[in-house]
Amino acid sequence: MDHARAVNILADGEKMNIESWGRYPKTTGEGYSFETVKTLAAHLEKNNMFIPYGMGRSYGDSALNEKVILTRRYDKLIQFDPEQGIVICESGVTLDELIRIFLKKGWFLSVTPGTKFVTVGGAIASDVHGKNHHKAGCFSNSVLWFDLMLPDGRIVRCDREKNRDLFLATAGGMGLTGIILTAAIKLKPVKSAYIRETVVRCNNLKDAFEKFEIHEDATYSVAWIDCLSKGKAKGRSVLMAGENASTGAIDLPRKRTVSIPLDLPSFCLNSFSVKCFNHLYYMKSPQYTENRLTPLDTFFYPLDAIGHWNRIYGKKGFTQYQMVLPKASSFEGLDLILDKISSAGMGSFLAVLKLFGPQNDNYLSFPMEGYTLALDFKIQSRLFAFLDHLDDIVTDYGGRIYLTKDVRMSPDTFKKGYPAWDTFSALRQHYGMNQKFQSLQSKRIGV
16 A cells, blocks of 8 residues: 555554655644535644655655645545546546546546656645646646635635736645645546657767757657766767657556565665666666657556655655756856766766747746756765755756755745745735645745
8 A cells, every 4th residue: 555545544543653655754733625615714723834755756745744734535526528638626636547547538637747656636736847847838738727725715716817927826735725635637638548759869068958959849758867977978878759649559668666565775875876777877878769669657657657656765764956047158057067966976867858939837846948857866864955955056046946846945945046036925924825724845835
């Protein structure tokens, strides 16, 4: 049983261990679940200071608190329009469930993150992005409206015109504006459960940027990057671009999954093992291959096939450091960041580079037009001081850090990266949200 399922079967108010996907920090809190709005309103009336908790797939402390609202039981499908591809569902429904139900009917998510094991409410709260941000924007672009329960128990419908301020604050607002109840999501029509994928090896960071630009018209694009390579090979990458296929079965093929049964010893992940992995991954990738048929699961969710893969980083856990830089300064800034990473020997074998399109109007949404780099680091004594140094580079180049992945960002770094933070904070105060909703992260960064 997954952790999110386990915590949702506990009695309301029962103490439980709560953690994020990064497994740091580990904390204890009280969990309160609901299946009706009446039950949820009663929870909000009797208790203070909650944060919503869905599948536990955010990496840091954005969904951790002394008291959490467990949303997973609120998981009914309400309505589907087969002509328009619009599904109305409760916020505890997962992206995996939407895919399993609607893909065989010819519909897929317009925007999907790198895991399908997240709730609709969590996807909105994080305003998640995927491999097609440069074309389709964030998840909120596919959200027509959502119903939000405010601190006083009122339920309001929010879209881009009605209660626009609440829409802009909630999409990307990390659960700090209220509890998302139901949402209308626009799906994308597809003819196949496959992607026509093009794979290109890139010799270095400059080559990777050039290849991204060459493939900028591709619907989907992403690159694995070797963050420990140096010299002429610094930033060598494997770019994967894709289009929805028009041939192939409409249902996903059955796929074998494996699971990491226990925590690996921390010493298994070191600069030597990461260098070896990166070398083998780069060399086994084709120099160039075009239009190979790849299942959607393999293209979008490669790590979902490995159960409990977060155990690879050991008992202390890990953090994912994801940042974005404006397009004009992306190359120079990322080049410097890769220098710092390789010099410190702090490499990650899960390192992903993506191209973002224009940012949206949401107050705390992460993407901006430019390049984003995401890296996983195991928790160790010298890590946070090193990441503080990377923060300085990111802010100097006009970038920001992704709240959904963050576990240690300072208030100053947050405020520099998110200029609308004061508008967001003022809205929280106006609606009394700051008296009802908080997380370990919100207390740390000062919202």
